Amino acid sequence: xxxxxxxxxxxxxxxxxxxxxxxxxxxxxxxxxxxxxxxxxxxxxxxxxxxxxxxxxxxxxxxxxxxxxxxxxxxxxxxxxxxxxxxxxxxxxxxxxxxxxxx
DNA sequence: TGGGTGACTAAGT
DNA sequence: CACTTAGCCACCC
Numbered sequence: 001x002x003x004x005x006x007x008x009x010x011x012x013x014x015x016x017x018x019x020x021x022x023x024x025x026x027x028x029x030x031x032x033x034x035x036x037x038x039x040x041x042x043x044x045x046x047x048x049x050x051x052x053x054x055x056x057x058x059x060x061x062x063x064x065x066x067x068x069x070x071x072x073x074x075x076x077x078x079x080x081x082x083x084x085x086x087x088x089x090x091x092x093x094x095x096x097x098x099x100x101x102x103x
Numbered sequence: 104t105g106g107g108t109g110a111c112t113a114a115g116t
Numbered sequence: 117c118a119c120t121t122a123g124c125c126a127c128c129c
Binding site for chain 1: 108109110111112113
């Protein structure tokens with residue numbers, strides 16, 4: 001049994017909690033922040049503990065929120081004033097150039 | 104120990 | 117910029 005706060009999941013949660021409103025991190029950046037390259041691992045933690053976290057502040061490298069959750073995320077972006085950009089197909093995504101954040 | 108899964112990413116078309 | 121394909125890595129049988 002590993003010490004609490006020392007496992008992969010706990011590290012991911014700790015990083016996500018530091019993201020301020022209006023800013024975002026990509027799955028890959030969160031992984032890098034804890035010395036890992038497992039963006040998918042971060043996704044698995046979010047699926048397990050996302051409901052207790054500002055999950056909308058963690059997006060894909062393309063600036064898109066997790067699949068099936070785009071609508072819910074968009075409402076938070078509107079409230080927090082997160083910088084957005086519109087893609088060629090009309091899809092709204094986070095402007096990583098302006099919203100990217102690192103702990 | 105081995106194989107499948109997924110809230111991903113980078114590179115090519 | 118959008119779509120496809122192969123690669124990665126933590127987690128769970």
